[in-house]
Amino acid sequence: MIDPKLLRQSATDVAANLARRGYEFDAGAYLSLEERRKSLQVETEQLQSERNASAKRIGAAKAEGEDIEPLLAAVKDLGDRLAVGETALQKVQAELRDIELDLPNLLDQSVPDGTDECDNAEVRSWGEPAALVFNARDHIELGESLGMLDFEAASKISGSRFVVMKGPLARLQRALIQFMLDTHIEEHGYEETYVPYLVQEQALVGTSQLPKFEEDLFKTETETPFYLIPTAEVPVTNLARDAIFEADELPKQYVAHTPCFRSEAGSYGKDTRGLIRQHQFEKVELVHFVIADDSMAALESLTGHAETILQKLQLPYRVVALCAGDVGFGATKTYDIEVWLPGQQKYREISSCSNYNDFQARRMQARRRNPASGKPELIHTLNGSGVAAGRALVAVMENNQNNDGSIRIPAVLQPYMGGLQVIA
């Protein structure tokens, strides 16, 4: 959520910033609604104040044994007037909140212009795509011929966009997850967390998947509905909900491995085959809570932590700064890390690292106490994949394939594979 005070005071500046995303914010309509809110709120609070004062007078008079009938008569219609005002105020406030919850975050000035992923700016790249002497196979062909990826079996059980993995390949994904967790815990200073995979609406409003993107989520039909998490960002970031951190508690860095569940509504034609886009996938997620001044530096270090994983796996990648039109709803700035996939002969997203500044914090009431003023102020939140395990598996398979269809296991993963060096 954008600061409502900023919306009031600088609505046209906000509109100009959001226009970079291609988002149209009707500042005039907002401001007229806001003006209505102001007069209604001032009026209603005035009536509440009168009610409180008269209740006290009546109480005092009664204690003195005086006749309170005249006082009661004087406030006879106050309750009705108040009820009318309160109802009207609540309605306007709800309308304003709906608008505010629907507004994307302001973009950082360093975000490059552009409308879609074609305009993203490469920041750096690492490693060289290998020149394979034979025709590179994709992970589907590799996995199926090894007998270790079974999309048909998954389809029988659950339909499309699911997979069954078997044997050393299933273990390889687990090895990747373990390796990533251990690296972040031991080398990057993260605290490991285990979190719920089912969350309530409020948590998703906090991280801004709701109310706008409900169709992307799986929802249970229980009495109070649960949503399956689309990313560990949701439960982990909500650890800061309604919290006031003391000065020495920040920064915080959390890592979590979870499955992620996405309906993929609206992506029907995309990546229909293989592991790239599944309803269920494994991911290691990094989350930072920092003070406002530190969030841009934290974005750089978080992105670096994800890059370290790919470097240790010897996977070629590049880092791109998402352009204005491609930055996600709640982020102020995002780097995507794209790994080279020989089977597709292109770079594909394997991690997305975002600074949300106070956007999620405001929705969650996530604060820290400023030691100088003693007052609570909003923290900044960040998150990024460190990295997506399913896609990392794809990258390892395709980049480490041999001519005979066997797959070399990266050295850093071999300890997690019982010393196995090749999957054949």
Add this chain to the structure above:
RNA sequence: GGAGAGAUGGCUGAGUGGUCGAAAGCGCUCCCCUGCUAAGGGAGUAAGGGCUAAUACCCCUUCGAGGGUUCGAAUCCCUCUCUCUCCGCCA
């Protein structure tokens, strides 16, 4: 699933219709006292929102959540959620 108890400020815990945003204690902050420490004395110490140039005044809201009764609700009524104890079941 059955039976019972409970939910109050950072913590413990009073408070069953009126001046209660809320006693007391603990914790924390500042000051005094003290050679240091310990002990002691005094003052302060919730969050969100409105108004505003203001993190100054002032005002509003909040005692698990939502509704109701009332001039007035932490206190009375209804619904829900959660926590704890015992029994059953289960990983």
